[in-house]
Amino acid sequence: MNPYEMQRARIVRIYRLTDDVKFFQVRPYMGTEVCELNYRPGQFMMISLPGIGEAPFSISSTPSRPGLYEFCIRKVGRLTEKIFELKENAVIWLRGPYGNGFPVEQMEGHDLLIIMGGLGAAPLRSLLLYALDNRELFGKIYLLHGARTPDDMLFREEFLELMHRDDLVCLLTVDRDDTGRWPAYTGVVTELFRYVKGIDPKNTYAAVCGPPVMYKFVVEKLVELQIPKNQILMTLERRMKCGIGKCGHCAIEYIYTCLDGPVFTYWDVLHMKELI
Numbered sequence: 029m030n031p032y033e034m035q036r037a038r039i040v041r042i043y044r045l046t047d048d049v050k051f052f053q054v055r056p057y058m059g060t061e062v063c064e065l066n067y068r069p070g071q072f073m074m075i076s077l078p079g080i081g082e083a084p085f086s087i088s089s090t091p092s093r094p095g096l097y098e099f100c101i102r103k104v105g106r107l108t109e110k111i112f113e114l115k116e117n118a119v120i121w122l123r124g125p126y127g128n129g130f131p132v133e134q135m136e137g138h139d140l141l142i143i144m145g146g147l148g149a150a151p152l153r154s155l156l157l158y159a160l161d162n163r164e165l166f167g168k169i170y171l172l173h174g175a176r177t178p179d180d181m182l183f184r185e186e187f188l189e190l191m192h193r194d195d196l197v198c199l200l201t202v203d204r205d206d207t208g209r210w211p212a213y214t215g216v217v218t219e220l221f222r223y224v225k226g227i228d229p230k231n232t233y234a235a236v237c238g239p240p241v242m243y244k245f246v247v248e249k250l251v252e253l254q255i256p257k258n259q260i261l262m263t264l265e266r267r268m269k270c271g272i273g274k275c276g277h278c279a280i281e282y283i284y285t286c287l288d289g290p291v292f293t294y295w296d297v298l299h300m301k302e303l304i
């Protein structure tokens with residue numbers, strides 16, 4: 029099979045998440061047949077528009093809700109500007125899924141700390157929804173999500189709803205609230221760690237994704253909590269072209285981030301500082 033083979037997908041739903049990020053729900057199809065989708069949380073797809081370009085985007089949906097892929101896309105350049113102009117029912121092209129994704133089978137039976145900031149919500153929403161859909165397979169679940177302001181928080185309404193559930197602890201924070209109506213915390217995401225209680229560190233997996241500055245401070249907290257370094261998982265980004273280990277664009281020494289990542293353990297990062 030041609031590893032570069034692309035698949036058509038129709039956009040079935042679009043909505044605005046923040047000023048510069050939109051949510052896209054797409055349904056891949058072949059002829060009139062809807063395709064089966066197999067992927068794991070943390071994997072990404074290459075999305076392209078003919079004549080414009082192609083780039084990797086994390087899958088935000090969960091394989092436990094089959095039939096649709098969901099993406100959150102930030103408008104930053106040529107391709108994403110064109111994707112932003114598309115309307116529901118338009119066709120885009122997909123390759124993938126690619127990357128290692130989260131080791132969800134190994135994570136089963138453990139407590140989970142899911143820590144996200146900014147666009148880091150894109151891959152971690154997939155893991156969160158997967159864990160909630162398979163709730164009996166996991167121990168305690170903590171979601172820690174930080175944004176600059178309430179308007180900048182991706183999936184704000186969806187996550188505010190989660191605060192009412194009693195089978196996870198959903199901790200949301202914003203650096204600044206000018207509305208006076210924000211119902212959760214203010215302060216940086218690391219301040220939320222004071223509400224993380226009763227987890228068994230040796231039996232906990234932490235998954236982190238956010239802006240580069242977030243990793244250092246969040247990892248310090250996780251190490252303080254004594255979570256083993258091989259159970260601290262980080263989703264990292266590199267510029268990618270082929271997505272399948274052929275072009276070398278994403279290589280760091282002997283590591284191809286498109287194949288060996290984008291999910292790495294803190295151990296990997298300690299051994300290869302260039303990863304962050």
Ligand SMILES: Cc1cc2nc3c(=O)[nH]c(=O)nc-3n(C[C@H](O)[C@H](O)[C@H](O)COP(=O)(O)OP(=O)(O)OC[C@H]3O[C@@H](n4cnc5c(N)ncnc54)[C@H](O)[C@@H]3O)c2cc1C
Pocket residue numbers: 072081083084085086087099100101102103104105106107108109147150151264265266267268290
């Ligand atoms: C595994 C993975 C998952 C991702 N998931 C998401 C996601 O879920 N949502 C999302 O919005 N984005 C995601 N991205 C990022 C996305 O792929 C890029 O933003 C993509 O480049 C956008 O394409 P573009 O043509 O619109 O912008 P580009 O023209 O590629 O520009 C994007 C940005 O990169 C800068 N840039 C351009 N060329 C270079 C260069 N050679 N070196 C350094 N900087 C350069 C530009 O100035 C601009 O700020 C992900 C990336 C990876 C690797």
Ligand code: FES
Pocket residue numbers: 267268269270271272273274275276277278279284285286287
């Ligand atoms: S993107 Fe081509 S080798 Fe990774």
